[in-house]
Amino acid sequence: MIDFVQLIIIGTIVGSIIGLGAMGLTLSYGVMKFANFAHGDSMALGMFLAFIVVGDLGWAGSDIGRLSFGWGMIPALGLAMIGVALLNISADRTIYRRLRRRGAGIITMAIASLGLAIIVRAVIQIVWGSAPLRYSTGINPALTLPGDLKAKPDQFFIVGLTLVVAFGLYLLLYRTRLGKAMRATSDNPELAEIAGIDTERIRMSTWAVAGALTALAGVMFGIQAQLQFNAGFEFLLPMFAATILGGIGNPWGALTGGLIVGITQETSTEWIDAGLKPGVPFVLLIGILLIRPRGIFGSTV
Amino acid sequence: MTPLLEAVDVTTGYGELEIVHRVSIQTEPGEIVTIIGPNGAGKSTLLKAIAGVLPKFSGNVSFDGRDVTKLNAPKMVALGASFVPQTDNVFPSLSIRENLEMGGYQRTSGTSARVAEVLRMFPELERRPGEQASNLSGGQRQALAIGRALMLDPRLLMLDEPTAALSPVMREEIFDRVEEIRDRGVAVLMVEQNAKEALARSDRGYVLVAGERVLEQSGEEMLNNADVGRLFLGLEPAGRGA
Numbered sequence: 215m216i217d218f219v220q221l222i223i224i225g226t227i228v229g230s231i232i233g234l235g236a237m238g239l240t241l242s243y244g245v246m247k248f249a250n251f252a253h254g255d256s257m258a259l260g261m262f263l264a265f266i267v268v269g270d271l272g273w274a275g276s277d278i279g280r281l282s283f284g285w286g287m288i289p290a291l292g293l294a295m296i297g298v299a300l301l302n303i304s305a306d307r308t309i310y311r312r313l314r315r316r317g318a319g320i321i322t323m324a325i326a327s328l329g330l331a332i333i334v335r336a337v338i339q340i341v342w343g344s345a346p347l348r349y350s351t352g353i354n355p356a357l358t359l360p361g362d363l364k365a366k367p368d369q370f371f372i373v374g375l376t377l378v379v380a381f382g383l384y385l386l387l388y389r390t391r392l393g394k395a396m397r398a399t400s401d402n403p404e405l406a407e408i409a410g411i412d413t414e415r416i417r418m419s420t421w422a423v424a425g426a427l428t429a430l431a432g433v434m435f436g437i438q439a440q441l442q443f444n445a446g447f448e449f450l451l452p453m454f455a456a457t458i459l460g461g462i463g464n465p466w467g468a469l470t471g472g473l474i475v476g477i478t479q480e481t482s483t484e485w486i487d488a489g490l491k492p493g494v495p496f497v498l499l500i501g502i503l504l505i506r507p508r509g510i511f512g513s514t515v
Numbered sequence: 516m517t518p519l520l521e522a523v524d525v526t527t528g529y530g531e532l533e534i535v536h537r538v539s540i541q542t543e544p545g546e547i548v549t550i551i552g553p554n555g556a557g558k559s560t561l562l563k564a565i566a567g568v569l570p571k572f573s574g575n576v577s578f579d580g581r582d583v584t585k586l587n588a589p590k591m592v593a594l595g596a597s598f599v600p601q602t603d604n605v606f607p608s609l610s611i612r613e614n615l616e617m618g619g620y621q622r623t624s625g626t627s628a629r630v631a632e633v634l635r636m637f638p639e640l641e642r643r644p645g646e647q648a649s650n651l652s653g654g655q656r657q658a659l660a661i662g663r664a665l666m667l668d669p670r671l672l673m674l675d676e677p678t679a680a681l682s683p684v685m686r687e688e689i690f691d692r693v694e695e696i697r698d699r700g701v702a703v704l705m706v707e708q709n710a711k712e713a714l715a716r717s718d719r720g721y722v723l724v725a726g727e728r729v730l731e732q733s734g735e736e737m738l739n740n741a742d743v744g745r746l747f748l749g750l751e752p753a754g755r756g757a
Binding site: 394397398404405406409412 | 566568587588589592593598600603604605606607608609613616617620621663667
């Protein structure tokens with residue numbers, strides 16, 4: 215039983231990271247209307263951009279409480295978030311917008327994003343190599359919780375941050391002019407233009423926010439695991455499963471979807487071989503598409 | 516009086532397909548102008564081209580003395596010419612209030628005062644501003660779409676078949692609102708299938724057939740025009756029994 219609860223804890227952490235990534239994915243999917251296959255590799259790019267500060271430059275900074283990383287992670291996060299936001303915006307300017315203006319369908323857009331994904335992954339591999347890296351070499355001892363359960367301070371941080379970000383995204387979408395315009399553009403882009411909304415600008419803002427969220431997910435992943443050039447690709451499917459499970463365009467849905475995928479994936483090892491674990495999101499994804507294609511909560515953006 | 520809107524020899528259509536051929540129409544400040552005609556005459560196409568939703572192949576459009584031929588919809592809205600499409604004219608996942616806020620997106624000074632003003636014009640919307648637009652009835656949606664278009668205090672409101680698919684009672688409601696809007700000094704240019712009811716409320720009307728303008732008269736003259744009555748208003752010609 216303890217083992218099982220421990221698996222749920224691990225699943226919650228993995229699920230938070232998937233959820234963070236899925237929030238970015240759901241936002242871009244909702245407004246841009248195509249599946250961005252570059253999302254996973256942009257996440258990995260964010261992870262490595264942060265490494266420039268805390269690894270390549272060695273600006274780890276002094277410790278933050280019992281966390282494994284120091285204050286240097288703050289500028290590292292900033293660089294990662296801005297970097298991936300800029301990548302998204304330039305990809306839109308150079309690729310997606312041109313396709314959009316030619317009236318390209320969602321398949322063409324998705325395939326173009328797959329091409330971008332491969333380019334990003336190759337660049338990461340060229341710059342940082344194939345050997346796994348770490349943000350910090352120190353150990354992050356686990357805290358013992360009641361019932362002899364274990365969790366690391368980093369992991370509490372990740373879950374807490376995810377909740378804060380989900381709430382922030384909710385406020386953005388439902389309480390700000392920009393967020394409401396994102397939802398309006400997602401609902402009906404032609405009507406948004408007729409209403410006087412500059413939809414191209416809304417798309418740029420959406421790419422920026424989605425990019426920042428993606429990078430954040432990548433850095434959180436890097437904090438609790440090794441940095442690998444192909445990490446993003448492995449996360450892509452769980453993120454899609456979470457996005458579709460939660461309903462496209464719904465930030466709370468993406469988070470909930472992420473948690474469901476993470477927890478299901480981790481607890482499945484009670485019954486199946488751990489090597490089969492990465493297949494669990496596939497099964498979930500197919501199941502959702504067959505039973506409830508609009509997700510648990512339905513789409514909002 | 517100088518016309519508020521003047522379209523001269525406008526030719527337009529979809530893609531390469533020319534649907535409207537050299538049509539000229541005008542709207543003066545504070546009048547209701549209705550374009551009627553059979554299905555496929557190009558009425559909506561003409562309105563969309565004027566609103567900047569569709570490009571014009573040739574011809575000129577001026578609004579308030581300014582050449583707006585090449586302007587797109589967001590720029591037309593900014594100048595004070597709002598357009599309400601016939602269908603898909605509300606944001607379904609947004610609330611009533613949010614729909615109105617989006618209509619006022621270009622307002623830099625905030626929208627809450629104007630949202631309150633517009634809501635006062637539509638009591639059925641004012642009762643529940645938090646309701647999601649997808650839950651509204653056809654008439655309520657139309658009212659919301661018109662309200663949305665009023666958010667920037669336009670001087671010209673362009674309505675594409677505002678009463679299509681509405682019950683007779685709702686049609687009356689919408690036409691009453693259109694008159695109220697006109698009485699507040701906003702010019703209205705609309706395309707209508709319910710020609711008889713629309714013309715009864717219109718200052719002027721145009722008849723479009725096969726992409727060409729065939730008639731321009733006052734609303735009253737058109738209602739009494741035997742040809743128009745026979746062709747578009749479903750009236751039996753005088754002197755012949757039913």
